[in-house]
Amino acid sequence: MGEARIPPMGLGTYGRTGDAGAEAILAALEIGYRHLDTAQSYDTERPVGRxxxxxxxxxxxxxxxxxxxxxxxxxxxxxxxVRASLEALQTDRVDLLLIHWPSPGDAVPFADYVTALAEARDRGLARLIGVSNFPIALVDRARGLIGADAIATNQVEVHPFLQNRLLRDHCAAAGIAVTAYMPLAKGKVADDPVLQGIARRHGAEPGQVALAFLLRLGLIVIPASARPERMRANFAATALTLDDAERAAIAGLDRGGRMIDPEWGPAWD
Ligand SMILES: NC(=O)c1ccc[n+]([C@@H]2O[C@H](COP(=O)([O-])OP(=O)(O)OC[C@H]3O[C@@H](n4cnc5c(N)ncnc54)[C@H](OP(=O)(O)O)[C@@H]3O)[C@@H](O)[C@H]2O)c1
Incomplete structure (x- = not known):
């Protein structure tokens, strides 16, 4: 249900802080991005609002x-x-509000923050709600608490080297869109020979190939860049079509290559 409502191509704003960050985000809007991904912890809510x-x-x-x-x-x-976030963003409602991570060490009871998330939506502070870094078991617990249809997306690490198949299939069956964070594996996709070879055939870049692959899987992607020319290239990946053999070759790059794995994080699937 979430897929139709969240634009599949978004801009990750991690790192776009201060005046330079606001300039870069403005450049992204001029390029055509209409979906911006920020967080309380990124220090980019104010630059996004500006x-x-x-x-x-x-x-x-x-x-x-x-x-x-x-x-x-x-x-x-x-x-x-959440109200402080809205103030920083200069708006009275976000389109999507996520729990960034499950509470480390269960310091805060799960039911407390999952029901608070639904309350934020009910009070009109967010149009849609969702989660991030939630493994299957927690996705199901959250659905049990606030309703099977409540969660629009689960934002998790997905890129060619960590394809997260189990979680993706589970979310798809539950009608939850998956948002792929770090879709370029922090830029590492540029060095992969398989992606480079496919990119050459299309007169494209490896980053565009990675994004086109993820989009074709039905994922929402939120690549980040400080550079307008790369933002433009990443945005243009929506127009790149890969054939079956190319997609199979990229599927073969999956190697459980998780890059974000804090010791306080959840037990991954
Ligand atoms: N929910 C979570 O816990 C979580 C965790 C991590 C990230 N995120 C979200 O996901 C977004 C994206 O993740 P990310 O920024 O960590 O990583 P990413 O988008 O996978 O990669 C960004 C890096 O790749 C480089 N890059 C960008 N476009 C490129 C291209 N076409 N070719 C080669 N290199 C390229 C960038 O360098 P330049 O800037 O020099 O171009 C930057 O160093 C974040 O901004 C954030 O919004 C969420």
Whole structure:
């Protein structure tokens, strides 16, 4: 259900802080990005708000996602933190609000922050809600608490070297869109010979091939770059079509290559 409502090509804003960050995000909006992914912990909510204001675009022309930090999951902090995010973003509602990570060490009870997430939506602070870095077991626990249809997306690490098949299949069966974070494996896709070979055949770049592969799987992608020329190339990946043999070759690159794996993180599938 989530796929139709979240633009499949978004801009990751991690690293786009301060004035330079706002400039880069504005450049992305000028290139055509209409989905911006920020988080309380990135320090990019203000630059996103400033770029959106300066772009002259209407608020409803851009899909905004933010994420509640692990330090704000408790009942007393959750909603105030979301209101602070809205203030930083210069808006009265985000399109999508995510739990950034499950509470490390279960410091905050799971039911507390999952129900607070639904409450944020019910109070009109977010149009859609979802989760991030949730393995299958936690996705199912959350659905049990707030409803089978409540979760629009699970944002997790997915790229050619970590294809996360089990989780993707589970989410697809549950009607939950998967958003692929770090879809370029932090730029490492550029060095892969298989992706380079496919890119040459298309007169494209390996990063575009990686993104086209993920989009064809039905995923939402949120690549990041500080450079407008790369933002443009990444955005153009929506127009690149890979054939079956190319997609099979990229499927073969999966090697469980997880890059984000904090010791306090959840037990992955
Ligand atoms: N939910 C979570 O826990 C979580 C965790 C991590 C990330 N995220 C989200 O996902 C977004 C993307 O992840 P990410 O920024 O970590 O990694 P990424 O998008 O996979 O890769 C970004 C890196 O790749 C380089 N790059 C960008 N386009 C390229 C291209 N076409 N060819 C080669 N290199 C390229 C960039 O360098 P230049 O800047 O020099 O171009 C940058 O170093 C983040 O911004 C954030 O919004 C979420």
């Amino acid at each position: 770029a959106l204001r300066r772009s002259g675009l209407k608020r409803d022309e851009v899909f905004l996602t933010t994420k509640v930090n692990t330090t704000n999951l408790s009942r007393d902090r959750f909603l105030p933190s």
